[in-house]
Amino acid sequence: xxxxxxxxxxxxxxxxxxxxxxxxxxxxxxxxxxxxxxxxxxxxxxxxxxxxxxxxxxxxxxxxxxxxxxxxxxxxxxxxxxxxxxxxxxxxxxxxxxxxxxxxxxxxxxxxxxxxxxxxxxxxxxxxxxxxxxxxxxxxxxxxxxxxxxxxxxxxxxxxxxxxxxxxxxxxxxxxxxxxxxxxxxxxxxxxxxxxxxxxxxxxxxxxxxxxxxxxxxxxxxxxxxxxxxxxxxxxxxxxxxxxxxxxxxxxxxxxxxxxxxxxxxxxxxxxxxxxxxxxxxxxxxxxxxxxxxxxxxxxxxxxxxxxxxxxxxxxxxxxxxxxxxxxxxxxxxxxxxxxxx
Numbered sequence: 326x327x328x329x330x331x332x333x334x335x336x337x338x339x340x341x342x343x344x345x346x347x348x349x350x351x352x353x354x355x356x357x358x359x360x361x362x363x364x365x366x367x368x369x370x371x372x373x374x375x376x377x378x379x380x381x382x383x384x385x386x387x388x389x390x391x392x393x394x395x396x397x398x399x400x401x402x403x404x405x406x407x408x409x410x411x412x413x414x415x416x417x418x419x420x421x422x423x424x425x426x427x428x429x430x431x432x433x434x435x436x437x438x439x440x441x442x443x444x445x446x447x448x449x450x451x452x453x454x455x456x457x458x459x460x461x462x463x464x465x466x467x468x469x470x471x472x473x474x475x476x477x478x479x480x481x482x483x484x485x486x487x488x489x490x491x492x493x494x495x496x497x498x499x500x501x502x503x504x505x506x507x508x509x510x511x512x513x514x515x516x517x518x519x520x521x522x523x524x525x526x527x528x529x530x531x532x533x534x535x536x537x538x539x540x541x542x543x544x545x546x547x548x549x550x551x552x553x554x555x556x557x558x559x560x561x562x563x564x565x566x567x568x569x570x571x572x573x574x575x576x577x578x579x580x581x582x583x584x585x586x587x588x589x590x591x592x593x594x595x596x597x598x599x600x601x602x603x604x605x606x607x608x609x610x611x612x613x614x615x616x617x618x619x620x621x622x623x624x625x626x627x628x629x630x631x632x633x634x635x636x637x638x639x640x641x642x643x644x645x646x647x648x649x650x651x652x653x654x655x656x657x658x659x660x661x662x663x664x665x666x667x
Contacts, residue, residue, distance in 0.1 A: 327397045329627045329641050330382050332634040336362045340536035343421040346515045350632045364415040364634045365609035371524040399607050400639030406660035415609045415655045416518040424510045425530040426485040430553035431504035444504040446590045447520035448583050451498045455513030461489035462508045463559025482530045497571030501587045505555035519591045519655050592656045601645035609655045610635040617648025
């Protein structure tokens with residue numbers, strides 16, 4: 326029977342610097358240009374055949390394992406609602422360099438221009454940060470398309486960064502980044518990211534990064550790529566719905582970690598020892614503290630320790646943890662929910 330299992334490391338070179346804290350947490354040597362790890366990934370990097378895909382302990386690609394037995398991995402209700410896609414990609418991001426101002430297309434843009442069913446709405450759970458580090462989310466003022474295009478072509482990074490709304494965040498805070506919204510993250514951040522299962526990014530700047538203009542627009546040209554950009558300002562009311570401060574996270578055995586606006590896209594919970602509480606379903610689990618045991622309804626008893634990344638299939642049934650352990654649980658949207666992402 327398919328059961329819970331530990332995921333091997335899944336890191337690769339990237340265009341920005343970082344990765345030390347991933348190494349400290351996960352134990353994989355990594356490197357200065359390996360600031361990301363993809364966890365439970367059934368999709369490759371954009372333009373690549375296999376890079377980015379997660380492998381199981383026996384070397385099988387998770388993508389292939391799901392194709393072979395989608396019901397065991399995802400469950401019947403998930404398949405009926407979403408088909409054989411896990412609907413989720415989880416990453417660790419460890420930044421020693423500010424991310425460039427960029428955005429991700431929505432599903433309509435991805436279908437129309439790239440023939441893909443998913444865009445890229447994402448969320449960050451802040452795990453560590455240097456004091457004063459900020460996320461920058463949405464334009465301060467409604468912008469004209471020709472003004473943005475001029476900043477991009479002038480390579481005016483200072484103006485692009487200044488055009489965004491800054492927000493200082495702390496460990497335990499969570500931020501939802503809707504598709505189309507321009508954003509950046511300061512150096513010093515270490516975040517767990519949940520997102521739609523694609524690797525679609527449009528970069529509005531690239532100077533100072535190990536990437537060129539030719540890789541900034543998904544092969545579409547910047548004029549077309551800018552059709553995905555939200556030009557409207559992000560006001561205070563909307564910004565409040567996109568950020569969940571750590572003080573508002575319940576202290577219960579299982580606590581939701583994301584703003585409620587993330588529910589149509591994905592779910593994340595903190596799990597502590599207690600009764601079996603996590604419903605059956607596909608999940609990517611990152612152990613953040615201690616040691617213990619994952620105990621599943623269908624008989625799994627799986628040892629856990631800090632730094633483990635574990636994938637749990639629907640076939641394991643409901644589950645919980647025992648011992649002195651704490652974990653972050655990342656899951657697709659609830660297939661029974663009435664609200665659907667479009």
